[in-house]
Amino acid sequence: xxxxxxxxxxxxxxxxxxxxxxxxxxxxxxxxxxxxxxxxxxxxxxxxxxxxxxxxxxxxxxxxxxxxxxxxxxxxxxxxxxxxxxxxxxxxxxxxxxxxxxxxxxxxxxxxxxxxxxxxxxxxxxxxxxxxxxxxxxxxxxxxxxxxxxxxxxxxxxxxxxxxxxxxxxxxxxxxxxxxxxxxxxxxxxxxxxxxxxxxx
Amino acid sequence: xxxxxxxxxxxxxxxxxxxxxxxxxxxxxxxxxxxxxxxxxxxxxxxxxxxxxxxxxxxxxxxxxxxxxxxxxxxxxxxxxxxxxxxxxxxxxxxxxxxxxxxxxxxxxxxxxxxxxxxxxxxxxxxxxxxxxxxxxxxxxxxxxxxxxxxxxxxxxxxxxxxxxxxxxxxxxxxxxxxxxxxxxxxxxxxxxxxxxxxxxxxxxxxxxxxxxxxxxxxxxxxxxxxxxxxxxxxxxxxxxxxxxxxxxxxxxxxxxxxxxxxxxxxxxxxxxxxxxxxxxxxxxxxxxxxxxxxxxxxxxxxxxxxxxxxxxxxxxxxxxxxxxxxxxxxxxxxxxxxxxxxxxxxxxxxxxxxxxxxxxxxxxxxxxxxxxxxxxxxxxxxxx
Numbered sequence: 005x006x007x008x009x010x011x012x013x014x015x016x017x018x019x020x021x022x023x024x025x026x027x028x029x030x031x032x033x034x035x036x037x038x039x040x041x042x043x044x045x046x047x048x049x050x051x052x053x054x055x056x057x058x059x060x061x062x063x064x065x066x067x068x069x070x071x072x073x074x075x076x077x078x079x080x081x082x083x084x085x086x087x088x089x090x091x092x093x094x095x096x097x098x099x100x101x102x103x104x105x106x107x108x109x110x111x112x113x114x115x116x117x118x119x120x121x122x123x124x125x126x127x128x129x130x131x132x133x134x135x136x137x138x139x140x141x142x143x144x145x146x147x148x149x150x151x152x153x154x155x156x157x158x159x160x161x162x163x164x165x166x167x168x169x170x171x172x173x174x175x176x177x178x179x180x181x182x183x184x185x186x187x188x189x190x191x192x193x194x195x196x197x198x199x200x201x202x203x204x205x
Numbered sequence: 206x207x208x209x210x211x212x213x214x215x216x217x218x219x220x221x222x223x224x225x226x227x228x229x230x231x232x233x234x235x236x237x238x239x240x241x242x243x244x245x246x247x248x249x250x251x252x253x254x255x256x257x258x259x260x261x262x263x264x265x266x267x268x269x270x271x272x273x274x275x276x277x278x279x280x281x282x283x284x285x286x287x288x289x290x291x292x293x294x295x296x297x298x299x300x301x302x303x304x305x306x307x308x309x310x311x312x313x314x315x316x317x318x319x320x321x322x323x324x325x326x327x328x329x330x331x332x333x334x335x336x337x338x339x340x341x342x343x344x345x346x347x348x349x350x351x352x353x354x355x356x357x358x359x360x361x362x363x364x365x366x367x368x369x370x371x372x373x374x375x376x377x378x379x380x381x382x383x384x385x386x387x388x389x390x391x392x393x394x395x396x397x398x399x400x401x402x403x404x405x406x407x408x409x410x411x412x413x414x415x416x417x418x419x420x421x422x423x424x425x426x427x428x429x430x431x432x433x434x435x436x437x438x439x440x441x442x443x444x445x446x447x448x449x450x451x452x453x454x455x456x457x458x459x460x461x462x463x464x465x466x467x468x469x470x471x472x473x474x475x476x477x478x479x480x481x482x483x484x485x486x487x488x489x490x491x492x493x494x495x496x497x498x499x500x501x502x503x504x505x506x507x508x509x510x511x512x513x514x515x516x517x518x519x520x521x522x523x524x525x526x527x528x529x530x531x532x533x534x535x536x537x538x539x540x541x542x543x544x545x546x547x548x549x550x551x552x553x554x555x556x557x558x559x560x561x562x563x564x565x566x567x568x569x570x571x572x573x574x575x576x577x578x579x580x581x582x583x584x585x586x587x588x589x590x
Contacts, residue, residue, distance in 0.1 A: 085351055105419060
């Protein structure tokens with residue numbers, strides 16, 4: 005054992021490194037991870053065009069899937085989107101956020117709207133929703149819609165529960181001016197449809 | 206009966222140092238002596254420590270600001286739920302902090318640096334990882350499409366970003382406090398504490414993120430279910446375990462004075478890769494479902510436990526041998542000296558001493574253990590079997 009300890013000492017003839025070495029490594033690693041990926045992102049496109057006429061599955065669950073059909077001009081923001089959970093789209097000045105929620109069982113549309121009133125305040129404390137009014141999509145899906153007011157402007161909000169209530173699709177659309185350019189977003193949401201999946205109830 | 210007591214054979218010294226060793230006839234006395242335990246660092250060592258402390262503080266502040274910016278809105282809207290979550294996690298944190306400090310053999314690590322490790326995990330690591338993960342997830346979503354990003358994005362982002370940023374905190378602590386992190390055992394415990402801090406804030410973030418995902422309804426039940434899953438079901442094999450394994454790698458590097466040979470370098474690299482590997486497996490879509498998640502969590506725990514017992518066994522052996530060596534030099538019985546290697550042994554030895562003498566004996570025990578840990582962690586003990 006004496007020999008072993010001496011071997012260990014002699015294995016480091018150059019002596020210990022100063023604290024600058026590990027400090028430099030740690031700071032460099034953090035800088036690369038925090039700044040490096042951001043730098044890579046600058047050379048990648050911020051958005052991905054959504055093909056006109058494309059029908060996108062945005063949620064699947066409880067034997068149903070929800071689809072949206074897109075017209076010209078829509079783009080998907082991959083960085084702010086997550087498959088099956090949240091999508092960020094834009095079309096010119098219009099920004100549309102679509103969120104898939106899985107509410108507790110037997111939640112009514114009204115309860116979902118009240119929950120949505122709270123959730124919109126998370127991102128913007130000045131945001132508020134008006135009382136909802138019923139809306140029917142082109143496919144016949146029933147939902148609620150209302151107006152979104154915030155310091156940033158006016159928008160529209162909508163929610164469509166899946167037929168058996170297993171999940172719901174919520175959306176918030178905001179534009180640049182007083183809300184007049186939101187027709188494209190309203191039209192997109194009107195295209196929502198809930199199809200049964202194989203083996204679904 | 207303890208021989209670690211004030212007595213004629215071990216005269217006390219005002220400078221609180223253990224007396225120099227007796228001549229053993231081997232001619233080695235003085236050659237292997239270590240610096241006094243609390244020797245002031247020289248100026249060329251102080252500057253990197255000072256700079257590291259500033260960097261550590263700034264990164265913790267940055268991470269905290271990032272987390273506040275990301276969570277404040279949810280906390281204000283779902284205030285009751287956030288308080289509930291914070292309270293439950295505070296209890297988990299206190300228990301975890303106590304347990305992880307307790308698992309260090311011989312003595313618990315420094316309270317101050319244990320708290321700083323926790324702080325790094327709760328602020329800098331989690332905040333900076335949030336930025337890094339967000340950017341890397343965007344890359345996967347853009348290059349591979351959303352379904353690919355959803356399935357593999359976490360597995361291809363978190364192990365790299367989170368493990369490296371967490372372990373960077375262990376490195377910074379090793380530079381700031383070389384006496385706190387002197388080898389693999391310290392690296393394991395400090396790494397585990399960093400991971401615990403990270404896990405606590407990540408769990409809090411999850412509870413706040415899940416509420417909108419259930420439509421903002423039934424918040425308290427959602428918080429409770431989320432915590433049950435993340436603490437009760439997968440908490441055993443979570444960030445604390447991964448970071449403990451990665452922290453052990455830092456401990457190996459420290460023990461080699463940041464200049465490891467091939468053997469130590471390979472071991473350190475394998476440990477870091479093991480931490481990242483089990484993290485990758487945990488986040489991957491392989492073995493999905495509740496059962497799969499629990500199995501993956503158990504695997505992470507198992508890896509940490511194996512590393513712990515290997516490191517613990519080695520460390521305890523070295524400390525016991527160092528104590529035997531110190532004891533022999535001081536004229537203590539070998540068994541009594543080696544008994545000081547654990548808390549129970551020290552307590553047992555103290556109970557054999559009259560009450561008025563106990564504080565002095567306890568101080569002497571501390572000094573002996575100080576020296577033994579110095580010797581053990583620096584491989585300088587001319588061990589004898």
